[in-house]
Amino acid sequence: MGKSEVVPMPIQRQDSLYAVYKGAYNTMVHTVEEDQEEDYLDIPENMQLFTNQVAGHTNDGKSYGMIKHNGTILKPITKQKCGEREVQFYEEINGATDKTRAELREFVPKYYGKVAIPIKGNNIDCIVLEDLTKHYKEPCVMDIKIGRRTWDPTATYEKIMNEEMKYQDCKRDMAFCIPGFQVYKIFNNQLCKFDKNYGKTLNKETVTQALKTFLNAESACCRSLIVQFLASLWRIQMWARKQRYYQFFSSSLLLVYDARRLREFLKADVKPKFKLHRSTSLYRPLSLAVLNNEHEKISTGFSGQLTNQGPILRTPTSPTKLKQFNDFVQSNNNTNNVWQKSIRTLKRTHSFQNDYDKEMQNKKQDYTYILDELCTEQKSELWATVKMIDFAHAFPAEHHEIDKNYLDGIDNLIRLFEEFLVESE
8 A cells, every 4th residue: 555645743733632631632532553462252163252342341351242153243242231221222122113212213223133152161141243344354333322311211320420520511502422443544544442531521612523533634624525424424414303112221332334435535636526615694594506517516506595495596698508507496496306316415414494394395305416427536335324333222202302412412423523524625
């Protein structure tokens, strides 16, 4: 692999917290070469420890971490009640026939049942799940725990107090926290891991830099990568805004992408067809400027004024711009027009109108189109995704209400990624 032109920086100096924590920082982030763990577990020969795990119980001699086997992940059940609750959750959505819970199957890893394997002479029950990293050469993985409240209705007072003290700043301000992540640096292929000690130092100012470190975006964000993540996040957000079945406590989103594909994409230097920019209006919604075959910008005529029916368009005076404007209006009235599908997909869910439910009833978003157009240079398979994980503390929704605790974290995370999308221009 040829060397990148990017000037390498010591990984410990890429985060703004380094100046504050200095010596302690080296204990928060380490490279794989510095972290050669012993094989504490006596597991079957055809299985291996899952080295891409970034949070939760690990193979440290005291608890069982995840195990890799034939393209699946075995998640040992370390707490019986929690394990039973998670198994029940997966089996319930796998057998669901209603639209809301059936749709949820798309947002979680595939579930293959439960199996018992011998570990240190004992049969340990494990949940068998899809390995989300199996097709990635250099998997970058981030665990983001969603919600300000991470303790469930059965928690003891001691458990509540313990949970309230964890990741305090980030949970309070952002409604999510980052227990850990790993990233392959694109300039030297080095794998770096950031553990829970690092995550506990994050707050609303520094969490942005942590996300950029994970995205290999210290200098600039890769628009294709951001779009792929947002396409998944927007769909999860849509689902969370309407579902009234579950409340999730201490549940996470798992962000995964392939650093090798990112490196190849950046070398290809592919230019996107659409340009995103901020409007000068008060609400600053995301908007699109479409480029025609001659690479001339077509004005949408947006006046900067918003109504309940949407944005007010201003008619241009120039004959050339007037023709472009008329073409725009005509295409805007064509419900099958792919440009219109894209703008509906790309705009922020809280832009123009503050009535999300009404907006969702208007038309289903076409994510397939946007990914086809913007994600990969050869329109091949995706190389980034987001999945909902960890359902040991999933409970039925009280009074069939929306899970605002969970939704707040999703909304704040999406807001940051939308800002990255604007920066990518």
